[in-house]
Amino acid sequence: MPKINVYLPDELAEQVKDVGVPVSAVCQRALEQAVKRIAAVRAVRLDDPDSLELAARTSRVTDRVRAVLRLATERARAAGTTEVGTGHLLGGVLDEGGNLAVRVLQVLEVEPGRVAAALPAGTGGGAVPTAFGADAAAALELSVVEAVTLGHNYVGCEHLLLGVLAEPDGAGGEVLRGLGVEPRAARNAVAAALAGYAHLHANAAAAPDPTAVVTAVVQRELRPLVERLERLERG
Known part of the structure; x- marks a missing residue:
């Protein structure tokens, strides 16, 4: 084989x-x-x-x-x-x-x-x-x-x-x-967005604005990546 x-x-x-x-x-x-x-x-x-x-x-x-x-x-x-x-x-x-x-x-x-x-x-x-x-x-x-x-x-x-x-x-x-x-950032954003939807479904009763919830979770998940990129750019 x-x-x-x-x-x-x-x-x-x-x-x-x-x-x-x-x-x-x-x-x-x-x-x-x-x-x-x-x-x-x-x-x-x-x-x-x-x-x-x-x-x-x-x-x-x-x-x-x-x-x-x-x-x-x-x-x-x-x-x-x-x-x-x-x-x-x-x-x-x-x-x-x-x-x-x-x-x-x-x-x-x-x-x-x-x-x-x-x-x-x-x-x-x-x-x-x-x-x-x-x-x-x-x-x-x-x-x-x-x-x-x-x-x-x-x-x-x-x-x-x-x-x-x-x-x-x-x-x-x-x-x-x-x-x-960028591929890596996009992939991380997709993973974070899906995590946001999971969070949204788990807390649906307290989530009047689905888009806002997803965006907030994605931005939170991406923040460490963005900060690392900014540090690299500053040298």
């Missing part, structure tokens, strides 16, 4: 040894799930609703991500392109508007309006795109990886944002990085 090396941070490696986690079995199961979900993304044909629905179920994307994919397809059609790119995916996230990815951008002090203005403009209508471009397909695959890495059994808009940001060649990631969005 072929071997695949798995590299772990020192602290995690020690914890795995102490607890006696069956690394091979755990990794095999995780890889099986990741392969299945990524293969479903690669098989999508955007002009076939059944294909998109099957991929959505297999990859466990949320309803908001499904909406984003439809909106991204509309953006690509309006731009007259035959494929959906990461710029269209990012635009779809902004068009959907009510998702966690938009909140994360705001917490990182990147206004969605600035992101929208930096995206390439459309050139006119065209036929419905049939497939994801190489950059968008890679971003969707990276979204699955981000979800698995964070221990989540679903793919949300927050994971899609991280996937677009991590993909090196597409317009979406280029726009985000150009506006100062």
